Amino acid sequence: MPQYDVIIIGGGMVGASLACALSGQGLRLALVEAVEQETRSEAGYDDRAIALAYGTRRIFSGLQLWDSLEAAATPIHQIHISDRGHFGMMRMDRSEEGLPALGYVVPARVIGQTLAAAIGKIPELDILCPATVTAVQRTSGAAEVEISREGATTTLSTRLIVAADGADSPVREQFGIDSVATDYRQTAIVTNITPQLAHNNIAYERFTQSGPLALLPMTEQRCAVVWTVASDQAESVMALDEADFLARLQERFGYRLGRLERVGHRQAWPLRLVQAKESVRERLALMGNAVHTLHPIAGQGFNLGARDVAALAEVLVDAVNAGEDPGSLEVLSRYGDWRHRDHKNVTVFTDGLARIFTLPLPALGVARSAGMLALDLLPPAKRLLTRTTMGRSGRTPRLARGLPL
Ligand SMILES: Cc1cc2nc3c(=O)[nH]c(=O)nc-3n(C[C@H](O)[C@H](O)[C@H](O)COP(=O)(O)OP(=O)(O)OC[C@H]3O[C@@H](n4cnc5c(N)ncnc54)[C@H](O)[C@@H]3O)c2cc1C
Numbered sequence: 001m002p003q004y005d006v007i008i009i010g011g012g013m014v015g016a017s018l019a020c021a022l023s024g025q026g027l028r029l030a031l032v033e034a035v036e037q038e039t040r041s042e043a044g045y046d047d048r049a050i051a052l053a054y055g056t057r058r059i060f061s062g063l064q065l066w067d068s069l070e071a072a073a074t075p076i077h078q079i080h081i082s083d084r085g086h087f088g089m090m091r092m093d094r095s096e097e098g099l100p101a102l103g104y105v106v107p108a109r110v111i112g113q114t115l116a117a118a119i120g121k122i123p124e125l126d127i128l129c130p131a132t133v134t135a136v137q138r139t140s141g142a143a144e145v146e147i148s149r150e151g152a153t154t155t156l157s158t159r160l161i162v163a164a165d166g167a168d169s170p171v172r173e174q175f176g177i178d179s180v181a182t183d184y185r186q187t188a189i190v191t192n193i194t195p196q197l198a199h200n201n202i203a204y205e206r207f208t209q210s211g212p213l214a215l216l217p218m219t220e221q222r223c224a225v226v227w228t229v230a231s232d233q234a235e236s237v238m239a240l241d242e243a244d245f246l247a248r249l250q251e252r253f254g255y256r257l258g259r260l261e262r263v264g265h266r267q268a269w270p271l272r273l274v275q276a277k278e279s280v281r282e283r284l285a286l287m288g289n290a291v292h293t294l295h296p297i298a299g300q301g302f303n304l305g306a307r308d309v310a311a312l313a314e315v316l317v318d319a320v321n322a323g324e325d326p327g328s329l330e331v332l333s334r335y336g337d338w339r340h341r342d343h344k345n346v347t348v349f350t351d352g353l354a355r356i357f358t359l360p361l362p363a364l365g366v367a368r369s370a371g372m373l374a375l376d377l378l379p380p381a382k383r384l385l386t387r388t389t390m391g392r393s394g395r396t397p398r399l400a401r402g403l404p405l
Contacts, residue, residue, distance in 0.1 A: 001155055002126075002154075003157045003158070004029060004158040005027040005028045005160065005320075005326060006027055006028075006029050006030075006159070006161075006326065007032065007145050007158040007161050007162070008029070008030070008164055009032050009133050009162065009165045009171050010033065010163065010166060010288070010290070011031050011033030011037065012033075012289075013050075013111055013115065014164045014287055014289070015033070015165075016031070016119050017059075017306060017309045018312065018313060019119045019122060021309050021310065021312075021313035021399065021405065022317070023122040026124075026320070027124065028124055029122070029125040030126040030127075030128060030156060030158070032128045032132075033131070034129075034130055034131065034132045035129075035130060036129060036130050037116055037129075046191075046192060046264040047108070047109055047110075047218075048190060048224070048267070049108065049192075049216055050105070050106055050302055051076070051104070051203070051299035051303075052103055052105075052302070053102075053103045053300075054097075054099055054102060054103055054104075055303065055306075055396070056103075056302070056306045057073075057103075057104055058400050058401065059307070059310050059397075059400050062310070062398070062402055063399065065115070069106055069111065072106055074216075075100065075103075076101055076201060076202075077093070077094050077202065078094070078102070078200075078202045078203070079092040079102060081205045082204075082205075082207070083206075103203075105203075105217055105218050105224060128147060128149060130149070131149035132147065132148050132149075133146070133147055133171060134146050134153070135174065138282065138283050139157075142157050142158065142159055143157070143159075143284070144157055144158075145157075158283075158327075159327040160283060160285065160327035162285050162287060163284065163287070164305075165290055166288070166289045166290060166293075167289045169276070171284070172276055172286055172290055177276055177277060177281070177286070178278075179276045180275050180277070181273065181274045182351075183270075184271040184272060184273065184295060185230060185231045186211055186230060186231055186295075187229055187230075187234035187268050187269060187271060188226050188228050188268070188271055189226075189234065189237055189269075190266070190268075191224075191227075191267070192223065193246070193249070193260050193261075193264070194221060194222055194260075194261050195223060195257035195261065196258030198221060199217040199218075199221065199223055200217075202217060203216050204253070204257075205298070208252045210228075210230065210233070211227070211230065212228050212297050213227045213228070213252050214226040214297075214299070215257070223257070227249065227252070228271065228295075228296075228297070234268050234270075238268055242263050246263055271296070271354075273293065273294060273295060273347070273351055273354075274289070274292070274293035275291075275293075279336045279340070280335060281329070282327070282328065288304075288308060292304060292343050294346070294350045295353075295354040298349070298353060300346050300349075300350050304346050307342060307397065307400065308339055310398070311335055311338050311339055312335045314397045315338070316331070316335075317405045319334075338395065
């Protein structure tokens with residue numbers, strides 16, 4: 001039976017990043033991914049965008065991947081948060097943090113290609129794809145992972161299973177770890193637009209009664225749109241023709257960027273919050289969407305997962321260097337305890353935003369306007385908010401400080 005130190009289940013952005021982080025550490029690694037990743041290489045108007053916090057840029061720098069991402073990254077110099085129909089407005093500016101950018105908007109395609117190229121060069125990593133994990137079980141001092149590949153079933157042995165297998169995490173289920181899921185009854189409609197005026201590297205978050213609306217600066221003067229609508233209205237918004245869609249969006253967003261002139265292909269993402277009740281067990285660590293699936297309102301999901309990667313890699317490498325068993329509960333609890341506060345803070349923050357800014361009560365509108373003004377005028381509170389959204393609060397892993405593992 002093939003033997004590994006770590007088997008990563010799920011080769012999405014989080015699982016692939018962990019494989020990069022653990023490379024070169026003398027560990028025997030496998031990554032099991034069910035779906036062959038998109039191989040489309042040409043850039044297109046419809047690129048889906050991911051906002052990376054400044055802390056995530058540091059992690060990608062630590063993984064030696066930032067150079068490949070930078071050419072496609074649009075820096076965010078300012079974030080404007082406003083409430084449609086109310087007076088409140090808050091600004092965050094890179095100069096207040098003394099950094100070149102508050103974050104970066106990068107096409108998901110480029111992140112996927114960069115990670116795929118990087119994991120393909122790791123000699124000690126076996127990539128099993130397309131292959132599906134069908135069963136997992138603990139044995140004494142190890143764990144077994146049963147995979148189905150091209151109609152054949154194989155069993156692998158490992159000291160540690162890392163579940164990076166997404167919101168519905170079959171591995172989480174098989175280990176009997178409970179999760180709490182909340183359906184927001186909201187759907188994010190994602191597309192790209194071209195406005196009449198230059199975006200000037202400003203990201204806009206606008207709260208409207210029908211849901212939050214984000215416009216993120218991209219290359220070629222495009223903006224990535226994430227527009228949250230009530231799920232029972234999503235179908236009709238998706239069915240609008242281009243002119244009507246742009247008119248509806250313009251009405252929600254206003255004229256800060258002049259007329260909205262072009263729109264690309266639209267995709268709809270139903271939204272839910274999923275929280276695993278435990279993040280570690282003997283021989284198992286959960287990470288990324290498998291442990292926290294968030295509302296995309298503040299673009300925090302992958303950023304939180306990237307910090308999981310940096311923390312778990314640091315804990316595992318330190319443990320192995322100290323002669324410890326990387327799959328022991330004692331070692332994995334260090335990761336679980338470390339990540340607990342960040343998971344909780346970011347979940348409470350995004351869930352609170354998703355709820356408070358979508359309730360239509362007039363008094364709430366005044367309160368949140370006043371709250372935004374107060375935040376804008378109170379430097380320490382605003383600084384805390386900025387640092388949380390940039391992924392810079394709490395204990396920072398070495399990779400996120402730009403240091404080697
Ligand atoms: C509309 C929208 C906008 C967003 N914008 C942002 C943003 O701007 N910034 C940000 O930080 N985050 C953002 N996010 C969140 C971000 O996309 C996710 O947090 C991130 O993609 C999660 O990655 P993951 O690798 O944990 O999970 P996934 O991407 O779900 O990957 C899980 C992988 O596991 C594989 N898998 C599952 N089961 C098995 C099995 N049994 N065997 C083998 N493989 C298996 C799947 O095929 C999949 O490839 C956004 C989310 C949405 C919905």
